[in-house]
Amino acid sequence: MIEKVLIIGSGFMGTSIAQASYLTEISCVENNQEHIAELQKKNLYKSIYQSLDEVQDRFDLVIICTRQDKVLHFINEVSKQEIGTYITDIASSKNFLKEALLPDNFISSHPICGSHKTGPTESEKKLFADKEVILIKDKTDKFVNDLKNFWESLGSNVSFMNLExxxxxxxxxxxxxxxxxxxxxxxxxxxxxxxxxxxxxxxxxxxxxxxxxxxxxxxxxxxxxxxxxxxxxxxxxxxx
Known part of the structure; x- marks a missing residue:
C-alpha cells in the first residue's frame, strides 16, 4: 500500500498530484524559490526539500515530475540513495527509457492530462479526475497494483501499454x-x-x-x- 509519497519537481503537474491526493504524508523536492514560496502558502507538503541530498526519510513511492531530460538522473539517484520503495515518472514520451538500465522498482506512468500553464500557482486539484493514466508494464505484480490504486485514488482510469x-x-x-x-x-x-x-x-x-x-x-x-x-x-x- 502506498501511504508516503515524495514528488520531485512540484510545478503544475507535481502540485496537482499533491492537491488531488488523499494522503497526508506527501513531501516534495523543489529548488525554484518562487515555487517554494507558493507551495508554502498552499501548505500541501509535510516537508519541502531543496535537493535530493536533504531527504533523510524513506517513501513508498517517488514520483519524478521534472523535465524529461532530468528523469533518468533522478531515477538513478533515488535508486542509489534508496529513498523510495517504488519509483515512477510522468514523462509524455518514453523512448529515452528503452536502452536505459532501470531499477526493478521502477514503472513508468503517463497521465493523459495537462495544460499549457506552468508552475504550482496554476495547479488543479481535479486535473486527474476521469482522465486516463497509462502504465508502461507488460506484467502484473504487487507494485503495479499499488501504483494503479494510487492513480485511481486521484480519480483516474488506468490502462497498460508496452513502451513501443x-x-x-x-x-x-x-x-x-x-x-x-x-x-x-x-x-x-x-x-x-x-x-x-x-x-x-x-x-x-x-x-x-x-x-x-x-x-x-x-x-x-x-x-x-x-x-x-x-x-x-x-x-x-x-x-x-
Whole structure:
C-alpha cells in the first residue's frame, strides 16, 4: 500500500498530484524559490526539500515530475540513495527509457492530462479526475497494483501499454497535434495573418496547443522522432 509519497519537481503537474491526493504524508523536492514560496502558502507538503541530498526519510513511492531530460538522473539517484520503495515518472514520451538500465522498482506512468500553464500557482486539484493514466508494464505484480490504486485514488482510469505501443499511440494522439500547432502558428506569423482577430473557435482551439512550453515539447519531439517521422510521411502521401 502506498501511504508516503515524495514528488520531485512540484510545478503544475507535481502540485496537482499533491492537491488531488488523499494522503497526508506527501513531501516534495523543489529548488525554484518562487515555487517554494507558493507551495508554502498552499501548505500541501509535510516537508519541502531543496535537493535530493536533504531527504533523510524513506517513501513508498517517488514520483519524478521534472523535465524529461532530468528523469533518468533522478531515477538513478533515488535508486542509489534508496529513498523510495517504488519509483515512477510522468514523462509524455518514453523512448529515452528503452536502452536505459532501470531499477526493478521502477514503472513508468503517463497521465493523459495537462495544460499549457506552468508552475504550482496554476495547479488543479481535479486535473486527474476521469482522465486516463497509462502504465508502461507488460506484467502484473504487487507494485503495479499499488501504483494503479494510487492513480485511481486521484480519480483516474488506468490502462497498460508496452513502451513501443505507447510511443506510437501518443505520437499520433498528442505529440503530432502539438507539433502541428507550433508549426502552423509560426507559419501564420510569417505570413502576417492576424489569426487572433479573424479566426474562429476551431482554429483557436488548435492553436491553443502552441501556448505550451516549447522547450519541453522540443524534448518530446526529439525523443519520439521516429514515430513522428513515420506519421509525417503517411500524411505527406495522403496529400499527394
Amino acid at each position: 505501443e505507447h510511443n506510437k499511440n501518443y505520437a499520433y494522439l498528442s505529440h503530432f497535434p502539438h507539433f502541428f500547432s507550433f508549426i502552423y502558428e509560426e507559419i501564420l506569423q510569417e505570413e502576417n495573418i492576424d489569426y487572433e482577430k479573424y479566426s474562429g473557435d476551431s482554429l483557436k482551439e488548435i492553436l491553443r496547443l502552441s501556448k505550451a512550453d516549447k522547450n519541453l515539447w522540443a524534448e518530446i519531439f526529439e525523443d519520439n522522432k521516429t514515430n513522428l517521422e513515420d506519421l509525417k510521411e503517411k500524411i505527406r502521401k495522403k496529400l499527394l
